[in-house]
Amino acid sequence: MTTATSVRLLCVPRPRLAVPLLVALLAGSTALVPRPGDTARAADPVIVTESGYLDAPDGTHLKYTVLRPEGEGPFPTLLQYEGYNAGSNPTRVNDDFGAEMLADGYAIVGVSVRGTACSAGEFDLFSPHWATDGAAAVEWAGSQPWSSGKVGMFSFSYAGFTQLLVAAEQPEHLAAIAPGMVVSDAYRDVGYPGGIANTQFPVAWEAALHLSWAQAAQQAQSMSDPECLANIASHQVLGVPGGVTLSGLQHPYDDRFFRSRSPERGLSRIDVPVLGEMSWQDEQTGVRGGLAFEKTDPRTTWTIGTNGMHGMYAESPRSRALLHQYFDHYLKGERNGWQRTPHVQIWHETAVDGYDPAWVTTSDTRPFPGxxxxxxxxxxxxxxxxxxxxxxxxxxxxxxxxxxxxxxxxxxxxxxxxxxxxxxxxxxxxxxxxxxxxxxxxxxxxxxxxxxxxxxxxxxxxxxxxxxxxxxxxxxxxxxxxxxxxxxxxxxxxxxxxxxxxxxxxxxxxxxxxxxxxxxxxxxxxxxxxxxxxxxxxxxxxxxxxxxxxxxxxxxxxxxxxxxxxxxxxxxxxxxxxxxxxxxxxxxxxxxxxxxxxxxxxxxxxxxxxxxx
CATH class of the missing domain: 2.60.120.260 (Galactose-binding domain-like)
Incomplete structure (x- = not known):
C-alpha cells in the first residue's frame, strides 16, 4: 500500500507546558520540553506526503513515510530510522530541523525498525537486522525517482545509534551520517554503568516505545491502514524475551549478547563522514556512547560536546545550523566551508536561555588535548x-x-x-x-x-x-x-x-x-x-x-x-x-x-x- 497527498507545512510555536515526567517520556518526545525563543516561520512550503511499506532483505515489511517538496526533484534525502514511529512521522522530535530542511529542498524519509510501530517482524534488542534493514532503507530511498541518490541519516538517541549500525553496512547511497546522543557499548553506556544494573531506564524506554506505537495505531486508524494495526497488535505485549527490559536483565555481565550486538563492533567499517553530538549530562542515554567517535575515521569525523540534556541535538539552534551546513556540503555538494570546520568542538557553559555556549574551544585531534x-x-x-x-x-x-x-x-x-x-x-x-x-x-x-x-x-x-x-x-x-x-x-x-x-x-x-x-x-x-x-x-x-x-x-x-x-x-x-x-x-x-x-x-x-x- 502506498498513499500520497499534498499538504502545506506550517511550523507553529510549541506551548510552554509543565508536563509530568512519565507523560513526556512515554510520548517519546523532547517536543514537550519547554524552551526559550520558539517562533513561527513565515515559509509554508507545499509538501508531498507518501506512505507505504518497503521490503527488508528477508521480505519483512517496514513502514515508511516520505515528506518532500512539490515537483520532480531530484531532492537530497534525509532518513530517520528508529523504533518509535518515524515510519509514520519522519521528523519526529526534530520538527524545527525538519521544517528547515524541507523548506531548503530536502526530502525526508522516516522508517520504523522491524518489530516496532507499523513495521512487521519481532522486536529483538540490537538485532543484526537493525543494520541490514536500515541499509536496505537507505538503498530504497536513494533509488527513488524523486531522490538525488545521496542519502544522509540524521537524528539522535534511538535514531542515533541505528546510524552507527547502518553505516557499518556501507550502503551505496549513504553519503553522510549525523548521529547524536548514541549508545555504542550497550552494556557500559546505559545497561550496566560500572557493572550496576540500570533498572529504571530500560523499563521507561520500553514503556515509551509501546505508547509511541499506540500513537502510530491511532494515526493508522485514521488513514485506514490495516497492516499497521495488525502489526502493532502483535507488538503490544510488554516484557517479551526480546524486549528492552528482559533482554538486559538476562545478561548481567558483558557477555556474547552485548559484544555481538553493540554498535561499537562495526565502527571501523564506517566509510562516510560522521557528525556526532553528545551532551555531558544527558539524562537518558548518558554521554559515554560518544566515545564511539574516537573510533571512527578522524579525517572525516566531527564532534560536538556540550553540557545539557538529551534533546540538545534538536533544541539548540546552533546545533541545527551546523547540521544544515554539514548536509548541504555532503548531500548538495555546496562549497560552504565545512571542510575547514574544526573536527572537535567543546561548547562551554551552554545556557538554558537559547542553548548557546558562552565560548567554544576546538581541536582537530581526539581525545581533546590537555x-x-x-x-x-x-x-x-x-x-x-x-x-x-x-x-x-x-x-x-x-x-x-x-x-x-x-x-x-x-x-x-x-x-x-x-x-x-x-x-x-x-x-x-x-x-x-x-x-x-x-x-x-x-x-x-x-x-x-x-x-x-x-x-x-x-x-x-x-x-x-x-x-x-x-x-x-x-x-x-x-x-x-x-x-x-x-x-x-x-x-x-x-x-x-x-x-x-x-x-x-x-x-x-x-x-x-x-x-x-x-x-x-x-x-x-x-x-x-x-x-x-x-x-x-x-x-x-x-x-x-x-x-x-x-x-x-x-x-x-x-x-x-x-x-x-x-x-x-x-x-x-x-x-x-x-x-x-x-x-x-x-x-x-x-x-x-x-x-x-x-x-x-x-x-x-x-x-x-x-x-x-
Missing part, C-alpha cells in the same frame, strides 16, 4: 593538599543508604533552575557519604574529557556499589553539579590494554568478578563519565562518594540481584602514604571566559546551597 592532573584525597575531606605523616588513614561511610539524586526536568519544571536535571532537595546523609574538596583555586581550572577516581578501600562486606559525583563549590556558597560515575567493586578488574590514566576499562565479565577481601585494602578505579567544566578562581573542585541514586532517568538497585547480595557495608576510603587514593583529570589549556554564570543558567547543571558550608 594535561593530566592528579588530586590526592586526604584526611578531613581535603583534595589536592599534601598529606602529612601520621594523618588519619581513611574516611568511612555506610552503603547503601539513600543519597541525593538528579531527576529529569519534567518532574517539576522550574525555570529558575537548570534544564535537564533538578537536584533533589534530599539532605546529604553524613553517615552515608564522604566528600573531598580542594582549597579555593588560585587560578582557573578548565577540565575536559574523561576522569578516573583511583581508590584504595576496605570493606566490611564482599561487595559494594560506589557513586562518584563531581561538583564545583562556588565562592557564593552554591554547589554546581558537573558529572557522575559508578562502579560495583566486585567488577574492579581492569583491562589494562584498553585503560588510560583518565579512562579505566573494566571487563565486566563473570570470570573477572572478584569479591572484596573483607577488611583488607583493595584498589579500584572508577570511570567518571566525560565532561567539560570551567572551575574559576575562587571556586573549589569537590567529589562526593555515596550510594547510587536517581540520575536523570537512570535508577539503580544498589548492590542487588542479579550480581549482588544486598549486604550493607562500611566502606573506608584510604588516603595514607601506602594507599594514595586520587582523582585523575585532564586540564584543557586556557582560562574561563567571562564572569561566573548565575546559578541555574547552565543547561542541565543545577545549583544547591553547599551542604557543607
Amino acid at each position: 594535561t593530566v592532573r592528579t588530586f590526592r584525597l586526604g584526611p578531613d575531606g581535603t583534595l589536592g593538599a599534601p598529606v602529612a605523616a601520621g594523618a588519619t588513614a581513611g574516611t568511612s561511610y555506610l552503603t547503601p543508604l539513600p543519597s541525593p539524586g538528579l531527576v529529569s526536568e519534567q518532574i517539576a519544571i522550574d525555570q529558575s533552575v537548570a534544564y535537564g536535571v533538578t537536584w533533589q532537595a534530599m539532605p546529604v546523609n553524613p553517615l552515608g557519604s564522604a566528600a573531598f574538596t580542594t582549597a579555593p583555586l588560585t587560578r582557573d581550572l578548565v577540565l575536559t574529557g574523561g576522569a578516573s577516581l583511583d581508590l584504595w578501600v576496605t570493606s566490611t562486606a564482599p561487595d559494594a556499589d560506589v557513586q562518584v559525583t563531581v561538583t564545583e563549590v562556588r565562592p557564593d556558597g552554591q554547589e554546581v553539579y558537573v558529572q557522575r560515575g559508578w562502579l560495583r567493586l566486585s567488577h574492579r578488574a581492569l583491562d589494562r590494554s584498553r585503560s588510560t590514566r583518565t579512562s579505566p576499562y573494566h571487563p565486566h565479565t563473570q570470570a573477572a568478578q572478584r569479591d572484596l577481601p573483607i577488611g583488607e585494602p583493595a584498589a579500584a578505579r572508577i570511570e567518571i563519565l566525560p565532561f567539560s567544566h570551567a572551575f574559576r578562581t575562587g571556586s573549589s573542585l569537590r567529589i562526593w562518594l555515596d550510594s547510587p541514586s536517581q540520575t536523570g532517568l537512570w535508577g539503580f538497585t544498589p548492590n542487588a540481584l542479579p550480581t549482588g547480595v544486598g549486604q550493607p557495608a562500611m566502606l573506608t576510603v584510604l588516603h595514607d602514604a601506602e594507599h594514595p587514593s586520587r582523582l585523575v583529570v585532564t586540564q584543557e589549556r586556557g582560562r574561563a571566559r567571562g564572569p561566573l554564570p548565575a546559578c541555574g543558567a547552565l543547561a542541565s547543571q543545577p545549583c544547591r546551597r553547599d551542604p557543607l558550608g
